Amino acid sequence: MGRRILISGASGLVGTALVAAFQHAGDEVLALQRSSSQAQTPWWNPSEGKVELGPIGALDAVIHLAGNSIAEGRWTKAQKERIVNSRVDGTELLCKAITSLPTPPKTLISASAVGFYGNRHQETLDEQSSLGTGFLAEVCSKWESATALAEDSNIRVVHSRIGVVLDPKGGALKKMLTPFRLGIGGRLGPGTQYMSWLSLRDIVGMMDFLIDNPALSGPVNLVSPHPVQNRELTQLLGKALHRPTFLPLPAMVLRALFGEMAEEIFLASTRAVPSKLLQAGYEFQDPELSDYLGTQF
Numbered sequence: 001m002g003r004r005i006l007i008s009g010a011s012g013l014v015g016t017a018l019v020a021a022f023q024h025a026g027d028e029v030l031a032l033q034r035s036s037s038q039a040q041t042p043w044w045n046p047s048e049g050k051v052e053l054g055p056i057g058a059l060d061a062v063i064h065l066a067g068n069s070i071a072e073g074r075w076t077k078a079q080k081e082r083i084v085n086s087r088v089d090g091t092e093l094l095c096k097a098i099t100s101l102p103t104p105p106k107t108l109i110s111a112s113a114v115g116f117y118g119n120r121h122q123e124t125l126d127e128q129s130s131l132g133t134g135f136l137a138e139v140c141s142k143w144e145s146a147t148a149l150a151e152d153s154n155i156r157v158v159h160s161r162i163g164v165v166l167d168p169k170g171g172a173l174k175k176m177l178t179p180f181r182l183g184i185g186g187r188l189g190p191g192t193q194y195m196s197w198l199s200l201r202d203i204v205g206m207m208d209f210l211i212d213n214p215a216l217s218g219p220v221n222l223v224s225p226h227p228v229q230n231r232e233l234t235q236l237l238g239k240a241l242h243r244p245t246f247l248p249l250p251a252m253v254l255r256a257l258f259g260e261m262a263e264e265i266f267l268a269s270t271r272a273v274p275s276k277l278l279q280a281g282y283e284f285q286d287p288e289l290s291d292y293l294g295t296q297f
């Protein structure tokens, strides 16, 4: 029999892929729609603190992905507040709603990010590694702490520390494609900074694996086993698209264009590894970036 899964942020890059894959596998998927009216349940409006799950019945798992985009727009004070509040308030609200259900779900998989670790240069980072510094680390720390009510209610909570999801249809890779296709793609800053990445089909596989593995809880790195330096990513993407990649984008230009965001998104180095998933026996579909990019175009 299929599972019953509630997903917030279901219309995003990850959510859309999850809904399609779970439905294809015979699961019943309920999207927690954002709405300001009393439309069909379940719906919520996290910015107004409203949520209505309705007569939702027993759920096997809740996957909580919702949050204001981190990489869109400049990090003004107001934008940073939206990034933090949409995650912290939304997570607390959702936890309050699911813990109040007559039959609370067994599992909550709540999104977080490898940004938790901050800029750590060449250090290898597993789930035991400490919290980093910077805005993203602060966001992730608050985001993870916001599930406390679910943990106190004995729901198994997984903090999925997601790496950069690479898929030509959306997110970071889609944004990179235009300059690279024009032949003006190049390494960012020094190019030695590590990026912890994973494919869209691996994040789907990992979420599926996490639902069915009750031994996994707390922080889990959702990344491929082989993080890459930016210069390697640049070279592999140029090769996959048959385009030159001679033009580096200097760090000072990135800082001028993107402000603080440049430091934390483009220039920070995060070399995270999926220790818990490897130990638990998850089988990666796309462990190597060269193979993965080679099949995408």
Ligand SMILES: NC(=O)c1ccc[n+]([C@@H]2O[C@H](COP(=O)([O-])OP(=O)(O)OC[C@H]3O[C@@H](n4cnc5c(N)ncnc54)[C@H](OP(=O)(O)O)[C@@H]3O)[C@@H](O)[C@H]2O)c1
Pocket: 008, 009, 010, 011, 012, 013, 014, 015, 032, 033, 034, 046, 047, 065, 066, 067, 068, 069, 070, 082, 086, 090, 111, 112, 113, 114, 162, 163, 164, 165, 166, 171, 172
């Ligand atoms: N993609 C990545 O590379 C990556 C890496 C690390 C972490 N993550 C995290 O994983 C989660 C899912 O990623 P994604 O790439 O699928 O994100 P996404 O495409 O930006 O989708 C996020 C979804 O959250 C909802 N949302 C947007 N603004 C919101 C707001 N102000 N308040 C509440 N909900 C809002 C929307 O769904 P509805 O309209 O359906 O409500 C949106 O489709 C995000 O929280 C993201 O930060 C992603």
